[in-house]
Structure formats: C-alpha cells, structure tokens
Amino acid sequence: MASQRLTVVIKLGTSSIVDEKTHEPILSNLTLIVETASKLHRDGHNVVLVSSGAVGVGLRRMDVEERPNYLPRIQALAAVGQCRLMSLWDGLFSHLRLPVAQILLTRNDIADRTQYINAQNTFAQLFDMGVIPIVNENDTLAVSEIKFGDNDTLSAITAAMVKADYLFLMTDVDCLYTANPRNNPDARPIEVVTDISSLEADVSSAGSSLGTGGMSTKIVAAKLGTSAGVTTIITKSSKPGNIHEIVKYLQQAQQGASVGQETGDIDHSSHLPTPPPLHTRFIPSETPIQSRSFWLLHGLKPRGTIYIDHGAYTALQKKAGLLPAGVVGVEGHFGQQEAVRLIVVEKISPDSLNGEFLHHGQEPKEVGRALVNYGSSEIIRIKGHRSTQIQSLLGYADSEYVALRENISFIRNDESPRH
Template structure:
C-alpha cells in the first residue's frame, strides 16, 4: 500500500566532481540505494537530476563550462545520454526500472500538456518505475527555462502531489549565517513561516551548478505552497533521508495518538536537516499551474475594488483594469498587480493620496489581448462591443482562470 510520495533533487555539484567532472559514483550509488529502499517500502519516488552539462564536459574532455549557449546545449545533449546510462545501470543492479522525462516550461504551459504529464507520472508509478526528470537543456532558452532545477524539482513535486521533497545540497541544513565563515551560525531545523527567514542564503553554488542556497529557498516556497513538506539535507549522506523519513513517520504517529515504542526510539533525533512545513491551505493543482507553470507575457494593473471582488470569486471586469503593460494575446498568461488610484500619467509612480506601491498578487489567463484590454480598460462590459466592434466575453478574465499567491487569499484591509 502506497503511504507517501517523495521527490528528490540532486544538483550537479552533488554528483559530478567540480574539478575532474567525473561522476561521484559513491554518492550516486547511495542515492540509488536510498530510493530503492523507499520504493520497497511502498512509496512513490521521483528523482530530479541535474548533471547533463557536467557529465558532457567529461565525455568531451572540456575543462570549463562554456558561455556560448549552443555549445552548452550540445554538451547537455551529449551528457544527458551518459547521465541516464549511469542512473539506469545503477538502478538495474537493484532490478528497479527507470524512465527519462525531459521538461521545459513550454511543456507544461498548456493545461492539457500539464495534465498529460501528471498522467504519465501516475502511470509510471503504477508500473513500479522511478521517473528521472531533468530540464531539457538541449532546447531550453531563457524564455522557457525553469531557471534552475531546484525550481523544476518543486514544480515536479507539486505535479505528482508529493508529500515530501528532499533538496540534496552540500550542507546539512539552513543556517542563520554562513557556517563556513561564521562560527556562531546556528542551524535552522524547522521553518513554519518561510517568509520570516533571516538566514544567510548568499551561497551562489558551484562552478558547475546554477543554484545555491537562495534557489533552495525559492524551491521551498513553491513546494510548501503546493502542500509539499520540503527538506534540505546533505547530499553526501543520502542514507540520512531514510532516517529522516522514519523520524517524521514517528512524529505523525505520535501526533495521532499512536503508541510510542517502548524502546524510546521515537525520541531519537534525526540527522541534521531543515524542514519547511507545508502550507495549511495549499494551492490546488490548476491554481499552481496558473502561477508557476506559465510564463507571464505581460501585466494587468487592477484597482483595490477589483482585487477585493476577485478574492470573493468574481471574474475580472474591464472596469477594474487600470492599465496594461506588455504585448500578449488572448488566452495567454499575465501578472496581476494591484495599485491604488493612479495619476493621469499612469504608471510613472505618481500615486494619488500617497497610495501603496504596486504589488504582484497572482496570475490570470486573459480573454482579450493587450491591445484590446488597453482599449476597454475602465469601461463597462456593455461598452465592449461598441469599442472593439465585437465582444467575445464581458470579462477580461474568468475567475477560474485567476490564481493568487499564498497570503493573497483574503480581501485587503
């Protein structure tokens, strides 16, 4: 019986030597053993693995990561074959089949493709297969990249409705300061409000990887907002994951009133890690897709009245639109920004009555393009036809196509 689903993210610096670019087989093997043990215990596991470019550097005897995009993409194409061969070979020793899934943001930008991806993951789990996910670096450009694989791992964890996401990194946990330079740095073991973090996240990652601790925080925000408990732990000790899982299971049993083992094992502390607690009000699948699966093509500025109405499940009327920025078409995603009443100079920062600064509150799929919305903004829906010569909808965006970021779930005071 499946009890939990787990997502693992391992970055390039965790599995590829920074100097020689050789795969770190000892860590790869431990990761495979950990995933296999969880799988044998009846859990679904998805592995998000970086490393294609790093492995490609070794395969082609290139000393340093190039800056030329086509060359990076070519190395990624070479390295991805080798990387999957490594994973497949190691998992095959434990008779555990794997599947390769390469994604770009475009692959989940369409709701049908997003659902198809979810269905593929579900079918792979039913077949007892471990999906191994990476960004499709061969095709990805800045406009369709996830930014880094920390973000991709959080989106993947949300797609498969994982209970836990483990971000494997080169430190045990998050600290109040950089432990390498500050001996007084204290570990942060549990974070229940990620917005209140005052930790040192200045680490910029390795020369091979693209992330650092700051990208782990971003991933944790995404994961916890989707209901995924997100954990930072040391990549060189993958076996810690099983101990942490055992500890968390005992915590849950204890909270439910289950009898604590008489040997006192439930009281043992787990290996050092940072656990970001999942949101009590997680974003649903479609809302998460609207917020994080789509790249915004522009911005719609709305007033406070429209914002309050939207939070009460209303659709967006043109009368509530203050201004438009960017060029986008019908049914494309846009940012929603709340502003106070503006001066006639519009978005030049001259707010009347000392109003608050603009605030990004969510995303929406629009029923009209940027030019049309610029024409009908501030007008009544009954005037749309006379202004445009047609009226596809009385709304700029339907309420089911609007989603807000966590914290923006109640009307402003």
C-alpha cells in the first residue's frame, strides 16, 4: 500500500533555536531539525517550519545581553536577527540540497480574504516546487493590533491554511502530564486527548525568557488545529527525530487498521508497529470547521461588537442572515466589511441605549464573528428596525442584512478565538 502524501507543520520555539543565556544558535538541534525535515521530505511529505528566534538571534548579533522592553528596539533586533536566522536555515538545508522560502506574516496579511487565498496558493506552489516554507511572524512591523500573539497560534493558523495533516508543537517536555513531573512523582503522561474541553493537565510551564509562549498557548493552538481537522502533537524539542518516528508510526497504524478492516481481522493489534517516542496527540474534530469559517473566526481581528437577541441567534442557526431587527446594540467603531463579535443578550426594547441590556436577563455570550455590510454608525441607526426602513433611515440600502449568513461563523463549545 503506497504511503499517503502528508503535510506536516513543525513549530519551533526560540528555546529550540538559540541558547537562553548566550543567545548562540543551538547548531546541534538545528541540524537534527533539518535532518528530520529532510527525511519527511524524502518520504514524499510536505513540510512547513514555523520558526521563532529572530529576536534571540538579533540579540547575539548585536551583543545585547537581555531582551529590551522598548518595542522599536525589539523590532530592530528582529530585523537584524531574521536575516541571520534565515541564513542559518538556508545554509543547513543547502547541505541536503533542499531549497527553503521565507514567509513573514501578520494578521493584516490574511485579514483580506483574497490575500488569505493568495497565501494558500503560494504554499501550494512551494510544495509543488519541493521547497520548505519557513514561517515567522513579521516582528519588524507587527504591533499588538495585528500580532498573532505567539508562534503557537501562528502555527495553528498556518496549519489550517495549508490543510495540514499534522501540527507538531515542540516544547521542553515530551508530553502533557496530569501534574508537573519535575516535582510530582505521581504525574502521569497524557498520550491521547480526544476532548480538549475536559482536559486535566498541568500547563504551568511558562516558556523561556526569550520566547512568548508556554504550555497554555500550546493548548490553545491545539484547540485551533483540531477544530480545523489537524492532528496536533506535543513532543520534546530536544529530540526532533521523534517527529519522523511519530509520523511513520501513525501512518503504519492507519494502514494496519485499514488492512484489518479489509481482511475482517477484529484484532488490529497484530498490524500495529512498535510504539513511538512519548508524545501527546490531540485527535482532530470529526466535523472540522471549513476554511472560510476558520478564517472568519481566527484570521480576522474584530473591530467591535454587535449585540443580538435570541430570536436573531435562532434565525442565524437556521441559516438566515442577520437582519437589523435582531440587533440590540453596537459597541466600538468599525466600517463596512470589517469583522465584529456577535454576542447574544436579552432584548429590552428597540430604544435601549447601548450597554443597558448588559445588566438584565442572561449573561451575555459571544457566539460568533461576522463581516458586516454596514459600519457601526449606520447599524446604530437601523438597529431594531425592519429591513424595509433602511432606505428611509440611511438614505440608501446596500443590503437588507446587517451581515450575510455566509459571512457569519459560530464559535464551537471547545473553541474560543484568541482575540
């Protein structure tokens, strides 16, 4: 049986790339990562690296001892470090005759749907050319408004964008544990997670002094990845070879199960290969969110909030668009075709002032995101009214809907956007 061509995304934190104290590149680890990516590539798989480390490498290049707090200085160090970081990757991969490509992203780069699709097409073309994309956040330009926050989140969004089969989140422990194994001898490894919302694990790891992530951000990334149908795996960053072994094991296990089904063999254990190195595997959703819905929820930063009543929420669930009659209030300043949060509240009256309804009835609940057809000032004027009144209220009517149903995406119970 021929092996399936997979797409594997590998996220590497700063601590996997540069020494926390000296800021020197950890060449031994980088070499192992390159060898692992090469093996996966040789097996016919697509490989993407999401690489942190630009600021850390910049600190070393400029002989700066500690990461500064002044944002422009951090961004300047990132600009210096990104050149050296890509030079390192390119040099190491060139020994194995593998070309690499640099992709720097901010939320602004994927906020436009056309740009998001262009990014997907670029990745696809790089895969066809046998190139390994190396992705990082564009720290030189990014400010808090357009940052992903950490590369764990960026890696999950990248994995969804390229429709990856596996997302590997490399960390300083081999897997999740029920408690901190460093000080609790009763800590047990958690090898498979089928329901992240009921996960009981120790996530106290705060990440390195150079990095921005920790174990909690990896759980968030796992939620994003699995919601998009990506098997997400946590394993030890100092043993990159684990990645190839785990992928090979999962492929063989899947093929063994298929053979068992074809032959009617109820006992699949005879077809299973030797267990791989210890890791935590998050099982993807059986009903993964579609690409456009994922983009609406996680690719865009909401510019405001629209409060809707329960009747409107029920209608949206039945695939209807959002009508002005169901809008209770508006918060923030936003324009047409910008993203907003949707929050369900109890409706008092069409003339309620913004915010009044927050103190009545049920607790407000964010249920989704939407791209709106009207700006905030326009929606304030038409909220609570019939669509037939939009023309008389505004002097024009671009649409009968505040937001079309195709531009609305609901949040699942186990999934919360980071922003």
